[in-house]
Amino acid sequence: MNPLPGDLFARRLRQERERLGVSQAELARRMAELLGQNVDSTAITRIEQQTRAVRLDEAVTAATALGVPLITLVSDNYARENEAEIQKQLAELALADQEWEKLRQQIHRITRTIQQLSAEREAFRSHALDVDPKTAGDYELDPETKAAVDARMRSVRDKPTDEVTDPDA
Structure with missing residues (x-):
């Protein structure tokens, strides 16, 4: 009743x-x-x-x-419906909070990458300003980098022509 x-x-x-x-x-x-x-x-x-x-x-x-x-x-129904709505909204809030945290981490990762790339760009610009244009053609790579580039170029040159489709492969 x-x-x-x-x-x-x-x-x-x-x-x-x-x-x-x-x-x-x-x-x-x-x-x-x-x-x-x-x-x-x-x-x-x-x-x-x-x-x-x-x-x-x-x-x-x-x-x-x-x-x-x-x-x-x-109404007792109002209280039950209200409680159900509160629980539904809390669940939605928890999901939104998880999504926000993922986006926050993504923003943090992208920001760090941008900072690193910017620092590298500035280092390159600074280095480029230090290079004398008159002697730029005489610029030598450090021995380790030169050896790595030469090895890479030899492996590309030594491949048969039909295998050399992507020089970055």
């Missing part, structure tokens, strides 16, 4: 009030301020204990004073 809306309201009013840390006296004060008339804290007690029916204007004002939609105070 489903509880009546008044029963649900009484139970949910107490749950939400306690969840928010609001006393019955504080809720009565807030409601009185919103309604422009006195609301006694014993009225809140009697509503929560289901010894007094709540009026519609009081129900709307209580929800407003607690900062929750009225449906929260009259």
Whole structure:
């Protein structure tokens, strides 16, 4: 058997009030301020204990004073649906956080690569400025690099012509 809306309201009013840390006296004060008339804290007690029916204007004002939609105070389904939506959103947030972390790492990797390439470019430019154009034709590679280049060129030259399709292979 489903509880009546008044029963649900009484139970949910107490749950939400306690969840928010609001006393019955504080809720009565807030409601009185919103309604422009006195609301006694014993009225809140009697509503929560289901010894007094709540009026519609009081129900709307209580929800407003607690900062929750009225449906929260009259429906158990709202709480379950709300919890399900929260769980769904938390799962989405976790996935988005994982994607963000992957992208952050990718950005970090790309940034490091750009920094390295920029440093190499600057070193090359600096070296190029140090080379005297008059003697540039006489420039010699260091012996280790020269030997590696010569070995590579010999292996390319020694291959039969039909095998030399890609010089970088």
